[in-house]
Amino acid sequence: MSDxxxxxxxxxxxxxxxxxxxKKAGYDVVAFTPSGKAAGKPSNVPMLSSPREVAENVDVIILCVPDDNAENKTLNGExxxxxxxxxGQLILDTSTVSPPQADHLAKIAHEHGVDVLDTPMSGSTPESERGELIMLAGGTDAVLERARPILDIVGRITIHTGPAGSAARFxxxxxGVMGATLNIVAEGLAYGLSEGLDRDMLFNALQELAVISPHHKRKLKMAHNKSFPSQFPTRLMNKDMGLLLDAGRKTGVDMSGMAVAAQKLARSNLSHRDEDYSALFAQMEADVANAPS
Incomplete structure (x- = not known):
């Protein structure tokens, strides 16, 4: 395999x-989607007819699907x-899936004599465009070294989290930290608005504080402008919070704060499913505006 x-x-x-x-780095790239189309702007990447055809024509397969169900649909069938x-092929699974799904993929890849890493990414579309994602990698040292040239192009750093399945868990x-922290910032903002603090002052001041992460400052800017382009849609964050709580339930760990945030995001998902998950700010602003005086 030339990879x-x-x-x-x-x-x-x-x-x-x-x-x-x-492609810019010299790789030959093909793709499959159920719709037969790439997302967003037009792409000059050839679109193949099935996952099987992809596997038959490449050295490295990158899975980038929404959830466990979508992943299993791509894996199975004629x-x-x-x-x-x-x-001898290599599978990199950049999807955010449940820990059991990551373990399942590692098992069946091994049975087929295929190298595999769970390689979910941290970052949104701006980081993906700049090749500055943080790539998480679960698998052996040898497979990670094989994959590193690819990971170094799509990301600015790769964190080896441990054996197969560990990156999916991390x-x-x-x-979970992203979702729960956004909820805390949104609650603080909602309190300030309920007390009559000036909206522009609140958003501008929070942008200056070290306690707000750069990621959440970007989300605050969206909320200030009341515009939520879908860098990370609410439906996917809602899904991920559910995966986290389900996994935590199985280990018995207390995640009370995460559970509260998950409920808030589930409610926001009803109205803002395809908008960025920072639309939770809009949901909570609306709650303040509609509260009885």
Whole structure:
């Protein structure tokens, strides 16, 4: 395997910039999506007819799908990925899936003689476009070194989290912190508005404080402008919080704060499903505006 031919299964908002960056670096890139189209702007990446066809024509397969169900659909069946796998290939799973799903993929890849890393990413579309994602990698040292040239193009750093499945678990930690922290900032903002503090002052002042992360300052800017372009849609954050709480329930760990945030995001998902998850600010602003006087 030369590892110069890469096939994406799932070619959405995060994958398209990754593919473009890999093409610029000299890789041959193809993709499959159920719709037969790439997300967002037009792409010159050839679109193949099935996951099986992707597997039959590449050295490296990058999975970038929304959830466990979508991943299993791409894997199984007559035209599924497993039907076209060849020994010696490499699978990089950039999807955010449940820990059992990550373990399942590692097992079946091993059975097919295929190298695999769970490689979920931390970052949104701006980081993907710039090739500055933080890539999390679960798997052996040898497979990580094989994948590193690819990971170094799509990301600015790769964190080796441990054995196969560990990156999928750590990604839930990352997204849980993101979701719960956003909820705390939104609650603070809502309190300030309820006390009659000036809206512009609140948003501008919070942008200056070290206690607000750079990520959440970007989300505050969206909320200030009342515009929520979907860098990380609410539906996906809502899904990830559910995965985290389910996993935590199985270990027995107390995640009360995460659970509260998950409920808030689930409610926001009813109205802001396809907007950025920072639309939670809009939900809470509306609650303040509609509260009885």
């Amino acid at each position: 110069k031919k890469i096939g994406f299964v799932g070619y959405g908002a995060m994958a398209v910039p990754m593919g473009e960056n890999l 035209n599924g990925l497993l039907a076209g796998l060849r020994k 990604k839930l930690v990352v997204n």
